[in-house]
Every structure is written in C-alpha cells, then in structure tokens.
Amino acid sequence: MILLVPADPLRPRRPDDHFAAEAAAAGAAGFEVAVVDHDALAGSGDASRAVTAVTAGGVAVYRGWMLSADRYAVFADLLADRGVILRTSPSEFRRAHELPGWFGALAAVTPRSVWTEGPDRVDFDRVRTELGAGPAVLRDYTKSMKHYWAEAAFIPDLGDAASAWKVASRFLELRGDDFAGGFVLRRFESFTSAEVRTWWVDGVCVLVGSHPDTPDDAAPPDLDLATVAPLVAGLGLPFVTVDLALRADGVWRVIELGDGQVSDRPATIEPWAMIDAVLGRGAAA
Template sequence: MPTTLLVPADPLRPRRPDEHFAPEADAAREAGLDVAVVDHDALTTPDGARRAVARVQEGDRQAVYRGWMLRAGRYAAFAEALRDRGVTLRTSAAQYRQAHELPGWYAALAEVTPPTVWTTGDGREAFERAASDLGTGRAVLRDYTKSMKHHWHEAAFIPDLADTSAAWAVAQRFRELRDDEFTGGFVLRRFEELSKAEVRTWWVGGVCTLVGPHPDTPHDPPPNLDLAAVAPLVAALGLPFVTVDLALRADGVWRVIELGDGQVSDRPGTVDPETFVAAVL
C-alpha cells in the first residue's frame, strides 16, 4: 500500500507545506513518497476535519502525519475524515491517545521512569490527594500531554509536596499558563537528578530507528545510549510510531522522561530531514 506524508499547510500559502515541516516534505518527495497538505487550523475546530483534508487525494493508501500537536479527540476526527477518503493513518486514534497522553503509557514503562500519579480534572482536592499518594519531597508538575518546563520555578517544579499551599500555587500557575490547552488532569512526577541533556529516540513498530539530541538541546551530541532495559518495554506497547525521550540519572541509570506520538514530536534541526525520513517513513 502506498504511503502518503501529511503535513500542515502554510497558513498564507495553503497549497504549500508549513515552513517548519517543508524540509521533511521535500525529503519525502525525493524519496519517492506522496506528500499532501492539511489545514491545521481547521483540524483544531469541532467540525473542521473534513475541510482540513480536502487537498488529500482519495484512494486506498496509508498515511503518516507530521505536524503540530492535536488533542486526541481532534485526531480521531482527523482519522475518520481521512478514512472517508480511503486513507488510513498508520497510527489509529486509540494508539495516538495512548502515546500522546501519559496515563496511556505510564504503567508499561513504570520501572524505567520516575514514579508518577495523576488526577482527572483540575480540582484542588484531587490534586492534594494525588500529592499525598506520591509522598513528600521534590516533584515535577505537568498535565497529560505537556509540562511548562520553561516556567520551571513558577509552574513546573515543586520543592516539597509536604508544603501543600506552595504546591497548589504551582498547580494554579500551571493551569493558568496552559489555559485552554490543559489536557486531562494534573500529573505529578517524582523529581530525579539528571546528569546530562535529554536524548530523543524514534521508534517504528517497536524498534528504535533513530537516536538524536532533544530539540531543546539540538547541538548536544547524544551520549552512548543503553536501551537494554527500555527496548522490550517500548516494543510491548505495540505502538507504530513513537518518540522516547531519555536522560542519564545522576547515578548512571538511563530513565525515560517522556513517551510521545512520533507524528507530533519535533525533529531537532540538527537531524537532517533525509536521514529522518529514511528512518521513520
């Protein structure tokens, strides 16, 4: 079955790929793949999925999306609109949610990632109950899909969960900053000291096909990586296309910081698009 790469359209030139994804689109065409653009703005609206995929050619084909993050419900509508055109996303709506939202993958990777608890919703009572379950000490706050690590001291890092008022103040600031993008509930993760920058790994069909720097530190070459403990756990998830971000803990143990859907994970600019496309498509 032929594969089509789907990328967001440039908002000002809707027949062309968004400039952020244009290098990948060019590399895919050079590799002989079909490329089509979708209207990301339409995808984010309740009834816009069919309009968003209007430029995707109809026909029996598989597609891989490389674009901006979508809520799980919007991705499901996207997948349905494509199915109506005979196009099947390699990653199903259920698989996307499992990879994109932390509760979907945490249990499978619990032994190689910091201890974690979460709430449903943004209420204080549920937050304090979850904090109590995690215990005292340092923690990092996020929601099901994203942290606010660039607002570290005001909306991400909690120095001591025992100080419930201070912890809740961080949660309130996080909720304020996430605004309409807040997803699922609060997630509290035990803080662990890391000795090096994160590494982003790319997995297709449960196999690691590419190792590179994290987008936040694109010029830091990844160190020698030991995936022995992680690889079988990622493979057992049965997900078609994911990223796994890892970092070396201060005691020399590799830890999973994040698993994400590969379609909406950013490619560091220092990973050339030709290498990337060959590895993941």
C-alpha cells in the same frame, strides 16, 4: 505510504516552512505528500475543510503540530472517508500522546507518577498525598510548562499544600484551554545530561539524536537501550519517540514517551534520514 504535513497558513497549497524539508525529502524518495489545514483540524468547529487537499488513498503518516487525542480521532475519521488510513490509530495515538497511556508499561524506567482526572484541587491534594512529601515535577497528560520551571513546573515539597497548589494554579493559568486530562505529579529525579530523543517504528529504535531543546548536545555513542527496548516494543505502538536523560547515579531514565507524528525533529537529524527511517521502514513493514 503518504506523508501528511500542515499547510502554510499564508500559502495553503504549500507545506508549512517547519515541515517543508521533510515534505521535500518524502517527495524526492517517491512518497505521496499532501497538506492539511492544521488550524481547521485543531479548532473546535467544522474540521472537514482540513483534508480537502488529500486526494490519494492509502496508508498515511502525519508529521505536524500537536493535536489533542480527540481531534486526532476526528482527523482519522475525515481521512477514512477519503480512503486514507492513518498508520497510527486514534487509540494508539492516545496511548502514546497521554502519559497515563504509556506510564504503566515504562514504570520501571521512569520517575514515579500519579495523576488526576481533571483540574479539581481535591483530586490534586489526593494524589499529592499519595506521592508523598518531597520534590516533584508537575505537568498534565500531554505537556509540562518546563520553561516556567520555578512558577509552574517544579514543586520543592509536596508536603507544603499551599505552595504546591500555587504552582498548580499557575500551571492551569498558563495552559488555559490546552490543559489536557488532569494533573500529573512526577517524583523529581536529578539528571546530569541533556535529554536524548530516540525514534521508534514498530517497537524498533530507528534513530537516535539530540533533543530539539538542546540540539547542540549530541547523543552519546554508547547510549544503552537494552532495558528500555523491550518495554517500548511491548506497547505495540507504530511510531513513537522516547526521551531519555542520565540520572545522577549513572542510570538512563525515560523522561517522556510521545507519538512520533507530533514530536519535533532536532535540526541535527537530516530530513532525509527521518523520512528513510519513518516512512521507508514503515512501507517495508
């Protein structure tokens, strides 16, 4: 098993500081580690130089900065030319990384959602009407702007067309060229806990921890995944994260499913624990 991490932009032979601890833990555990040029990979130009430091063949897991599904597919092709196969295929990455890919399987345990294909207002108004009046949260296929909650994420009433579009327009402005897929409108639900991030390999939960945004809020010891587990397993994805929060009525709800390769690790999960769970189990499987 090979761990691929982004290179430090100023010291391209070394791992980026954000992923250096995981790289060191993987090396200490006997796994091959190689760096890739994320800027070359994520850009719109020639990405071939991104993988020049990858020399060993085999099965690989990426732990790095976010990539679009299209650029991940380019990444996979470049690695395949070097005899390296990503454990998560491009189609699997898209299903995990983009909400329309996983929503259907988890619809029973996550807020009701509708989406467009693209940023047109006509389509936005169509799905806004479909979801119906009331509060909603706006995002695109891969990301919300929750840190701009009042201006680009929360819509108090979808029945107010002008106000809803104002939020959508600000969202588009902030996302810019990173806007992914289309608008997603999710029915607002009231939560009473911080989010918990869970890590899954081959449909099995291997780690439970705090969310990177709230690392000091420890995951509850009695987190019940019995309802969620068969749904996540049914997706058949090799490596994902599932973020959950406790709704006001005491029910745990899925906030997000994401590809584990581009999901941030909270500081409260030790690097060796991540490597043991993600690479160790994957190698054994």
